[in-house]
Amino acid sequence: MLFCPQQLVRARFQALLSAPYRSPGQWHRRSWPPNTRHALQYALNHTSTIPQRGADEHTVGETASEPTECEPKQDAAIDCSNQVASNPRRSYKSAGPRQVSKRAVKRALFSEGLRQSDATSVHERLNHEIQREKRTLSDKSIAISTISRGRSIYNAKGKGLQAWQHAYEEFYKAKHYQRKVNDQSIIPSLNQSGEAVLAKIQEDCNGTFRKFWEGTDREFKARHWQALAFWLLENDPKLFLNFLIVTMKGKETPDFTMVADCLLYVDNFYYEELKDWTTGPRAHGYSWIIEYCLRPATWPIVAPPHKGIRLYIRRARPYGVRLAFRTMKARAVQWKAETQLCFVNRFVQLGDIDRALNALKLIPRLNDPIFTMNSQGVLRHCCKLLTLDTVEDGESGRNFRILPQLLEMGVKPDRDMMNVVLANAYKTGDHQLGADMLQFMTNQDYDFDSYTYVTLLTNAVSRGDQARVHELIREVDAQEEIRKNPHVANKIFHSHYVFTAKHMDIDADPTGVFYSMLDMYNNLHDITPLKDLLIIPPHYKAREDGAKMPPTPMALYIMIATYFRCGSRVSNVQRIYQRFHELVRQGHPTIAPLAATDHTYNEFLIALRKSSRAMHSCVRIVEDMLQPPARLTIEHAKPSYRTWAILLSVFIWHRRPAAAEKIKEMMAKHQVPYNDVTWNLIINGYANAQKVPETAAAMKAMEAQGFALDSYTMKSLRYLRDPERLWVAVDELDRAAHEADSVRSSTTQDSAAVEDALRDEMIEKGLQKLGDKNKPKD
Template identity: 35%
Template sequence: MYTLRGIPKWWFDHFQDLFARAKEGKLEGWRMPQRVDDFTSGLINIIETQGIQSFKETWDTLESRVRTAQWPLIALYLLRNSPAKAPEFLLTTHYEPYPPFGMLDRALTRNALLTCMDPERWPVITVPQRGVRMYVKSAGLKNAYKAFEIMRERESQVSAHTILGFMNVFINACDVDRALECLRMIPVINSPRLTMDSEGVLRHCCKLLLLDRVVDEDGSRNFKILPQILELGVKPCLEMMNIVLSNAFATGDSHLGMDMLKYMEDQGMVFSSYTYMTLLKDAVARTDVDRVESLLREINSRNDFRNNKFIASKVFHAHFVFNVKHYNTEISPSATFVDMLDFYSRYYDLTPLRDLKIIPNDYNNMEIDQDLQPSAPVLFIMLATYLRCSRNPERTLQVYREFCQRVAERHPLIAPLVQYPQIFNEFILSFRYPHSDLSDCVQIVEDMIHPSTESFVIDDELIEPAKPNIYTWTTLMSVFVAHGDPEAVRSVRETMEKNGVDFNIVTWNTIINSAVRTDDVPATALAMKEMDRDGFTPDAYTLKALRLVKEPELLQAAIQKLDEEAKKLLWEEQEALDREDDELLDKGLKRLAISAKT
């Protein structure tokens, strides 16, 4: 098969998609290729209902061209739905034209593993540990759990390295209790090559700590997982403390983060790039300019960080937040973009920007220190910077079309961006400027709802086109607010409610802002009451919108009126319930009286 053209790319894409989903336990979302027709379904039905022998009789009658077209589709179906039947299928169809070796290899490996290495048939005492680890790594989440339970029930002999294999599976499944159970087994096994302070154990502890969180117990706040790891005798290393530091700042409690930082300093730990990235992330999130500048001075004093791409990415993000996201009115938009482009070009390859037509093909910076491929966050930041600084809806649409074209071509750097709704949100936001064609803006949301491309795989990563999230809808709503179109705002709100999208504080602030801008006092009052009903309290952005109310006393009166109407409605409902109770009681007494007479 395929002697001239090679294995079809669509088959590799669908197989890699299937394999990636199987490893992640997300098979439900996988779809067969659109090439499947009634004839394919008929062949599959013969296998499922009549058996492989009946299928062979039908298969032998088919022309070579037909077999070449149908074999890949049936193989994919069996891998997904009936893996136990796949080996028989491979044997039955193993004659000219032979399936390519690359297709057989991929189809056979997983099926052979599941069929020939069933844990039910594993020996109890001397289980080959290498085989167990291979099975656990490749058999999928459900089968790995089954293997663990079987070995635990049988009290099978197991090595420390195998336990770490199970621990890794449980961490990937976010099963903290099982992962800790595995960790507690390590000192019991007492392997001289894998102690609690060995690199392998520490690496798995680091991965487990990524799932840690702060909980309130007995009036104090503490981490959930960290104390249990420390109780087992694990001595924190720099890598572990970096994760603990990140977890501490992620709680929003900067004091907790600074306590962890002081502990690291007291232990004499030399901060790594990961440490500084965590500190920068916290300072940027709090928009603490002084702290960012202080950290940058520390970073610049370290020669080992001079060409660190990860720190460069985080510093790049800080520049975006302070100069683009929070726009500096003292600098023109074009100057802001040039500054960001200059910073970008010190580290990263300019080709992706040329491919998006953000910069001309002949643009180049002769003072390039490095020529790294930009990560997805870096490329997103540069694209968002261009869109926010351009303020030209026509250019936005042109860049969006280039972006869609690169996704269709599976551009190795640009195509993965399609999985992030933030990219689409930036395109949508660019239509808030005057003279925008809002039908193009709406079309972007339509493209997200009905993507023109299916999920695909790049560098073994499953890429699924992003669907609209709460910020997509809220951004679209804000565009209509900027254009003074309250009807469109209401339409977006109705669409969100129809699709069960829960509003957040940003959504409510946008709705309130729309009502205020159109001097719709009743709508403003109603939105505030609904926001309160949803459990949100007014924030700085709510108050900023309310300061635009021309007649605050009318708004106050409208809110009081709504409160009175709500009280009246509750009173009427209670009255109706009381009357219903009285009527039921009267009927019950009458029935009792009649029963007593008879």
């Protein structure tokens, strides 16, 4: 029997991954009857455990509509009414997809108040798509498809859609390859009437043009929309977005395919310019226009433009993505594996594990030979999904949440997936679980790559296992390709910093430690940025042995921290900070990225906090973080919890309680809640100042916010000269809190008693009146 939760997780890993006769979806240990061996071996040799469907069963579109645990229950009712067969592999008895009758098309158009004269073109287009895609639609799906096509202003007989496709393809290629259009005649151009419409758009798009466009007929809109769209896309993309909003209102709108093409063009070539664009009194942004113009309610059921749908999934806000997923399932919109993987990727970005798994479960039902559950495209998305995996307590004990479900789908982990599983195993805090995973990878002859060694080095450093780090470094040195990998090299550099500079031995020579780190840095990176920061001593001679790669922000941070921790005068730290701030303001390509996190700023604060002359410099550093320089190409970091805690410790260390109170006010102003470190610093300051009532109040407030008094709190209380007074003060606070609760409780009871008395009195009066009315008249 295994009673330790960590051992239970390890046992399940071994039961899953080690047993030779386990199906890909089997997670728990169990004994198999002899007659099931053949079936298990068959399951192990196939990529999917999904059973094959018979010819008379529902196909992909219907299966995709089944409700899942994270979807609303009403979806099940919708799905049952929208049974759609979309699998091109049909029974030999079938005579082909069911044709849509012209009568059904007219009835659907009439119900929405659309033109009956378009019935012929809508009928022909819809039947052509059904035959091409080999889809059979339910009556409700036919109605939705008819209305979707009937709203398009390009349903009249003609070559409008074909002309658009040829023109857009040439227009897009010209922009992509930065060349002129080869055949200008295929691009719709503005005539005299179109130029007059363009003038209205440029004058007042949301006013004059909107009223004018609403008053025109369908033929006028179809004649001018394409030419206006191409001109605006080429000359004024911002104005095009306003033009698109206006023309998408009403019953008659541009074809969904055209709208999707235009927005793909804008997104591919102008996203960086337009991502902060807003319009209208409500300041609608770029994501809103994608959601409005490509809303799922307008998606065609048959042959939808999947690139446009994937654009919606990528750019829509969380609610819009969930709405799109529900709509595709409820209406059985024809989809592709790439679109499903786009849903998986987006849900992973949003941290929505359940919906990501539900989207992934639909992949096998598409029967796409390119995107099987063990294809590279699907496995890459599984790796991203596994980065969200955690260990949870379930009905059968502690277990990983995501990995078992992936295995039940038939996914066979490759090396990249096992690397993520290995990292997740170490994150649980159970070193033996990680060792078991590593042993499994070794037994299965997985080749270790840079990701594997970075994970192993990270775990060894976090445990302080210096011997294991040296062992891993020897393994890396024997493999030239991995040794030259920048991520592995930086991790080895970090491990050297942790064991030499960060936790420096009391007998170590600080100068020797610094030069040791500098030599290792010089072997990996260009030393010029350190010279720009004025950190390199004048007499140091760097080795020139060929071109070296620029340092990563992590490598630069490590060298700055090493320089400060190995002993540096306050004046030097102040000088280096002035230089650092100047380079950040100038946008130095290597130094400026350090301002994206608080780590470097925190190192400056730590280096300055013990000097009473540097308190003003500490405040200035935090002010610089709160008011970053303008025109920065990076997002400047704001002060973190750790930054505020270090600044607060500066004034507590130098016994400046008034200044410490000012820092607490600044934290409240910037809505920075206290954590356990902050409370311990406050208690330390009050205890040092012998403020017993304030110390007791801070302790009570710390407990009220859910933080337990720890060893650091007890250590701070040793500064009190009369600790007995502290416990008296704590008892007084407890007694006052109890009395306040009693008063509050009695007040509540009294008010309840008064309400009961009033209610009884009103009832008595009502009964008396009723009795008076029922008395017989004399």
